[in-house]
Amino acid sequence: MSVARVLVVEDERAIRLAVAGLLKKEGYEVSLAESAPAAFAELAEGHFDLVLTDLALGQGGTGMDVLTASKKARSETPVVMITAHGNERIAVEAMKGGAEDYVPKPFDNDQLRMVVKKALERTRLLREHRLLLDRIEREYGFGALIGSGPAMTRVFETIKKVAETDLGVLIRGESGTGKELVAQALHQASSRRERPFVAVNCAAISRELVESELFGHERGAFTGADARRLGRFEAALGGTIFLDEIGDMPPETQAKVLRVLQERQVERVGSQTPISIEVRVVAATHRNLEEEVAxxxxxxxxxxxxxxVEIILPPLRERVYDIPALAQRFLAQVASRLKRPEKTLSAEAVAVLQGHDWPGNVRELKNLLEQAAVLAPTDEIAADDLDFGLRSPNAAAPAVSDTGAHAFSGGVGFNQAKREATEAFERAFLVSALEAHQGNISKTAEAIGLVRQSLQQKLKELGIRPKG
Ligand SMILES: Nc1ncnc2c1ncn2[C@@H]1O[C@H](COP(=O)(O)OP(=O)(O)OP(=O)(O)O)[C@@H](O)[C@H]1O
Ligand SMILES: [Mg+2]
Incomplete structure (x- = not known):
């Protein structure tokens, strides 16, 4: 951190200079004010990392007024009060009002040094902590989730509403629609965020090991168990356990998991001692659970x-309007990973992406763009650079049938298919018209008989970004 800036507000000249001298010797940059109004002026002008103010300041306001002004100017700057001996009661009031700490007068140099150091250290930690949280938020929190339109808006609202509760949440959606990302966002939006987020892929654990994996085992519980092992429920203590692909969990395990959810405790394999489990359970599946139950x-x-609580993620083909924003995010991510300039998509490429049916959903889009970003010969990815032959391992997973009464969003009905066909046609038409006029909106609008604003509106609706 650069040199910390401290504002010292003290009406007694001798003390003011002594404090200033002491803090300068510690390597801080010190500004001085001899009254509340002088302090207000300083606060209005510069950023301080710490304000050290006397409580009684004579004319023009007290240390409490300085505290208020400082909080207003920059709420994270700590304010330390200097109070005359015997005034502890007021000091406590000041702390209730947001002061970080206080030093009683007369103080010795070490005492002052310590208080200042501690206050600055705490702000530094808070700041670092906040930066870290911001980063996590960008990568896993709401910030990571891109989406607009009614279905995604509902998703965001539900996350906000239930994150702070301990209600069971079932996240549903086809493969690659962002179920795990939503589970992480739920965790990040809750006060559990500093505790573990443990993801368990129920489809990937073998039947024999599932119990030991989830609940742990004692040493010698079975052949091969040569050490005690913590289960995933225990590992998630205080945090969130994400039971992914819950629809693929074997029936015997279902019974055991149900017991854990009911009794809120687990027993390690080979032990009879129950362990209390305080975890939030979030589950996900791409299966139609109603059919599985039936x-x-x-x-x-x-x-x-x-x-x-159910959170239903729409398939990508039902929100193609989000493709430009998603694409931009993914292209930016590859660029920063490869430390190369960020590539863009030609309008035609965007149109092609929006016309695709995306069996592998967002994951398929992400994989496709990552590949295109690497392989495309120029900075602009053209439609020809998009290789739809590429399939993510999960893209072939069975899609959810749209026959059941509870199927996701009802699948692609006739009206929607028709709307999409119309849109695809419009898109192709507009893209070629734009190309014919080198991306010039006015000329294109004139050629196809639209006013400029309507064309712009249309392009926006269809997510077409004209070149040039
Ligand atoms: N709304 C979104 N915004 C940004 N990125 C997303 C979004 N949804 C999904 N992704 C990205 O797409 C990829 C797949 O998402 P995720 O793993 O969460 O899907 P899933 O539904 O759990 O898939 P599966 O059913 O195959 O396990 C991830 O890289 C994720 O970061
Ligand atoms: Mg997943």
């Missing part, structure tokens, strides 16, 4: 316990 493959009691 077919007897998923326990209905577990189903009801998990889906107290």
């Amino acid at each position: 077919a007897g493959r998923f326990r209905s009691d577990l189903y009801y316990r998990l889906k107290v």
Whole structure:
């Protein structure tokens, strides 16, 4: 950190100079004010990392007024009060009003040095902490989730509403729609954010090991168990456990997980001692759980316990208007990872992306763009640079059927298919018209008989960004 700037507000000249001398010797940059109005002027002019103010300042205001002004100017700057001996009661009032600390007068040099150092250290930590939280927020929190339109707005609202509760949340959506990202956002938006977020892929654990994986085991519990092992529930203590692909959990395990949710405790394999488990449970599946329940493959009691709150993620093909924003995010990410300039998409490439049906959803889009960003010969990715042959491993996962009454968003109905076909046509038409006029909006509008504003509006609706 650069040199800390301290404002000293003290009406007694001798003390003011002594304090200033002491702090300068510590390497701080010191500004002085001899009254409340002088302090207000300083606060209005510069940023301080610490304000050290006497409580009684004579004419024009007290240390309390300086405190108020400082909080107003820059709320994170700590204010330390200097109070005459016997005035502790007022000092406590000051701390209730937001002062960081106080030093009683007369003080010795060490005492003052310590208080100042501690206050500055605390702000530094707070600042670092906030930067870290900002970064996590950008990568995993709301900031990581891109989306607009009614379905995604509902998703954001639900996250905000339920993050702070401990209600069970079931996240549903096709493969690659962002279920895990939403689970992380829920965790980040809650006060559990500093505790672990533990993701368990229920489809990937073998039947034999699932119990030990989830609940842990004692040494010698079974052949091969040569050390005690903590289960994932225990690892998530105080935080969130994310049971991914819950629809693929074997029936025997379902019964055990249900018990954990009911009793809020686990027993390690090979132990009879229950361990209390305080975790938030979030589950996700790309399966139609209602069908699974009807077919007897998923326990209905577990189903009801998990889906107290449901978050349904729309497939990408139902929100193609988000493709430009998503694309820009992914291209920026690759660029920063590869330390190369960020590539852009030609209008035609955007149109092609928006016309695709995206069986692998956002993940497929991300993979496709990462590949295109690397392979495209120029800084602008053209439609020809997009290779739809590429499939993420998950893209082939069975899509959710749209026959069941509870299917996601009802699938692609006729009206929607028609709307999409119309849009695709409009898009192709506008893109070629734009190209014919080198991206010039006025000329294009004139050629196709639209006023400029309507064309711009249309392009915006369709997410077309003209070149040039
Ligand atoms: N709304 C979004 N905004 C930005 N990035 C997203 C969004 N949704 C998904 N992604 C990105 O797409 C990829 C897939 O998302 P995620 O793993 O959360 O999907 P999923 O639904 O859990 O998929 P699966 O069912 O295959 O496990 C990730 O890289 C994620 O960061
Ligand atoms: Mg996932």
